[in-house]
Amino acid sequence: MSTSSKKEAARQRIAEKRAAEAAARAAEQRRRRTVVGGVVAAVVVVVAVVVAVVVQTSRTSTAADAARPGGTSAGGNGYTFSVGTGPVTVDVYEDFQCPNCKAFEDAAGATLEQLQQAGTVTIVYHGMAFLDSSQNDDYSTRALNAAAVVASDAGTAAYQQFHDLLYAHQPDERTGSGLTDDQLIAYAEQAGATGEDVATDIRDLVYGDWVEEATDQASKDGVTGTPTVLVDGTQLSDLSADGLRTAVEDAAA
Amino acid sequence: MQVVRSDLVRPWLATAARLLLGGVLVVAGVLKFPDPAAAVRSVRAYQLLPEPLVAPVAFGLPAVEVVVGLALLAGVAVRAAAVAAAVLMVVFLVGIVSAWARGLQIDCGCFGGGGQVAAGETRYLSETLRDTGLLMVALALARWPHSRLALANRLETPTPMSTTP
Numbered sequence: 180m181s182t183s184s185k186k187e188a189a190r191q192r193i194a195e196k197r198a199a200e201a202a203a204r205a206a207e208q209r210r211r212r213t214v215v216g217g218v219v220a221a222v223v224v225v226v227a228v229v230v231a232v233v234v235q236t237s238r239t240s241t242a243a244d245a246a247r248p249g250g251t252s253a254g255g256n257g258y259t260f261s262v263g264t265g266p267v268t269v270d271v272y273e274d275f276q277c278p279n280c281k282a283f284e285d286a287a288g289a290t291l292e293q294l295q296q297a298g299t300v301t302i303v304y305h306g307m308a309f310l311d312s313s314q315n316d317d318y319s320t321r322a323l324n325a326a327a328v329v330a331s332d333a334g335t336a337a338y339q340q341f342h343d344l345l346y347a348h349q350p351d352e353r354t355g356s357g358l359t360d361d362q363l364i365a366y367a368e369q370a371g372a373t374g375e376d377v378a379t380d381i382r383d384l385v386y387g388d389w390v391e392e393a394t395d396q397a398s399k400d401g402v403t404g405t406p407t408v409l410v411d412g413t414q415l416s417d418l419s420a421d422g423l424r425t426a427v428e429d430a431a432a
Numbered sequence: 433m434q435v436v437r438s439d440l441v442r443p444w445l446a447t448a449a450r451l452l453l454g455g456v457l458v459v460a461g462v463l464k465f466p467d468p469a470a471a472v473r474s475v476r477a478y479q480l481l482p483e484p485l486v487a488p489v490a491f492g493l494p495a496v497e498v499v500v501g502l503a504l505l506a507g508v509a510v511r512a513a514a515v516a517a518a519v520l521m522v523v524f525l526v527g528i529v530s531a532w533a534r535g536l537q538i539d540c541g542c543f544g545g546g547g548q549v550a551a552g553e554t555r556y557l558s559e560t561l562r563d564t565g566l567l568m569v570a571l572a573l574a575r576w577p578h579s580r581l582a583l584a585n586r587l588e589t590p591t592p593m594s595t596t597p
Binding site: 216217220223224227228230231232234235236238239309391394395398399401403404405 | 465468469470471472473476477479483487488490491492494495496498499503509512536537538546547548549
């Protein structure tokens with residue numbers, strides 16, 4: 180072997196060694212970048228989740244000493260109003276802004292009240308407010324608050340009358356702007372709630388926190404759509420007058 | 433020729449996948465913030481989680497969606513974000529399909545809302561197809577994460593040894 184070729188071979192070995200070292204360094208750099216990146220990503224995700232949970236929890240928490248309406252169902256959870264004394268219980272979950280609830284009230288509301296007046300059923304009204312929008316000026320909440328004010332002031336018969344008035348005059352869900360507070364106050368008076376605080380309690384959303392809790396309670400009850408009607412605990416699928424009457428007769432039998 | 437063309441096209445397809453997946457996740461996450469009470473009802477409607485976990489999931493999941501979505505839009509940690517997006521899609525699919533199988537009448541709440549739906553107006557099929565499609569996109573992106581217009585491409589220190597992957 181000649182001297183020059185020996186030198187050549189040595190140079191090549193050195194070059195290969197350097198290349199291998201550089202590759203190892205690059206691999207180490209990549210590995211470090213991956214670890215750092217992974218840690219940064221995990222921290223970003225954890226911080227985002229913690230901030231979101233803290234902020235949203237504070238936004239949804241209601242005051243422990245929030246005002247509660249009087250006249251709620253005896254032995255109930257404080258979020259329902261009962262009318263009648265019949266042996267069959269009909270639970271009605273409704274939102275005053277919900278068009279399908281109006282459809283149910285138009286179709287079967289009179290039948291339900293006849294059954295209650297005949298002493299067959301007890302109606303338990305569960306108000307919900309989940310159709311608030313900026314367009315309707317949070318009408319769902321304002322309406323349920325007003326209904327609670329009416330029940331508090333004048334009893335559950337007045338609640339029922341106010342409830343019927345609101346469905347009879349329900350503003351359109353998509354294009355309507357909700358009934359105004361003045362209109363709610365006028366209907367409250369028509370239903371018999373004439374106390375001096377009625378108007379201010381309606382305007383000031385005195386039961387605003389209670390409305391939020393009532394809506395949450397309905398969701399805890401497993402209600403995912405309105406109207407949800409339960410006849411002695413069984414969900415009514417046929418929401419016509421006949422469907423309601425048949426289910427009540429079956430339950431009473 | 434075939435190879436050259438796919439090398440040119442694939443990074444742009446990955447960019448499109450990033451923008452689609454990231455855009456959907458960011459929009460879906462952001463829409464759940466304005467009404468936290470509705471987010472809680474929406475998660476509860478699936479009847480899968482015990483009550484103490486409902487609110488944390490309802491508030492935390494949108495944050496994860498936004499972070500993963502932003503990573504995809506920006507093009508950082510694309511492979512990890514794509515894997516995370518795929519995991520999210522699997523979670524959503526499990527929830528939707530199980531609600532469907534149990535006969536629940538709910539809206540998936542994917543883009544906000546409280547999970548309420550009028551009887552007979554559930555959209556389980558379209559929700560399932562959409563999330564399955566997004567899952568496929570996420571998996572493809574996890575397999576081929578290299579894309580154009582990615583922030584990571586600029587942060588990457590160019591090493592003399594490296595060839596374009």
